[in-house]
Amino acid sequence: MENTTNNSEYMLRARNIYKSFQDNEVLKGISLDVRRGEVLSIIGPSGSGKSTLLRCLNRLETIDKGSIEVEGKLLVKNGLKGVAEYAPKQEARNILARMGMVFQQFNLFPHMTVLENLMEAPIQVKKQTREEIQPVAEALLQKVGLYEKRDAYPSRLSGGQQQRVAIARALAMKPDIMLFDEPTSALDPELTVEVLKTMRELAAERMTMVVVTHEMTFARDVSNHVIFMADGLIIEQGRPAELFGCPREERTRLFLGNMLH
């Protein structure tokens, strides 16, 4: 990866991220770049640190060392003593607001209807009025095909529907980058399809996306760049055609062999 100084091209840059839980080093110096409109897929066996990496990008976990830059603004940098140093509270909050997140377990608010789930953060955080946000929220529900469910509570929806609502909820905050943490891993195969379809549509609209996934077909067909991780390291990365077509590393070949049978 070239180390250019032209920051505006990159939506997200991470350099040498280290992260340990107690004595267990989960990330051992990870660097990545995501360009505007690019879809990056991160694949790898469970326990490889790929979910932790994603959670570090939006500060659900704090990193020990390294730097993360979002749209040219430093969320965290290497401080003087080699310890990660985060941006001041309000600045960090503004930077993080550029990123939306979709979780494996959906994490919808169960006590709110679908529409309320979408409107909550714009009203509370962006101080938008109901009148402003409701048409936006309804349009997003149209887009994910769940307008009819706007007044339903999440418990009444299938897992696939809940995940599409979760995507719409993140989009309601108008993020520039969407992070997906194994968004289909908790779903039955037939429900996976509808969620992947929504994600493909987002990618087609040139949304910048970072996707941790076990869906090899999605990674191969939709992403511009694929990272294969194992044991807290990036083993191999490249364009999907290269990585899936002729993997250079033995680890990658073994993993892909298992995943694709």
Add this chain to the structure above:
Amino acid sequence: MDKLMETVLSILAGSKITLEIFFLTLAMSLPLGFFVALLRLSSIRPLAILMDVYIWIMRGSPLMLQLLFVYFALPMVGVRFSDIAAALLAFTLNYAAYFAEIFRAGIQSIPRGQYEAAKTLGMTYAQTMKRIILPQMIHRTLPPISNETINLVKDTSLIYILAMNDLLRVARTIVQRDFDMTAFFIAGLFYLVMTAVLTAIFKRMEAHYGKYDE
């Protein structure tokens, strides 16, 4: 018949102080309990430990003893309260401890994913607590809160020992005067009516908060 009517009216008058203690204790111990639960869960260790000790003392010793302490022991060191204030202080401190433990368990039962979702949407800690965690906590803690509230109705009878003319004391006075058990039955009926009303209210609240099931 006149005598029965007079008994009922006397007990009704006695229930005024019972209800007063009940409502005021509830109004003060619920918010205090919530506050204690938040402190108990805070990352400031000394505060959390202090709350642990407070809860331990309040739940670990008899409410009767706590009442006697506030009423008789504190005045000896110069801290004096009116009858009702002494009773309210003891009841509130005691019930807040129980409510705190219920709220703590309720807050901890909310999955981490709810906090994380709120955080990634940009919500502050205060917004997350108020809009996301509290409403779900209330839903989950209503049954145990309902239990404690019904206990409180009956525990108010402990002020009997403070020589305040509550429902039970009035009834006993009548029984001792007339050698007639009727007053006890009527007193029992009063408690039953109060708990029945409370049960109905909590049922409605549970239905209201349960319109989503998880």
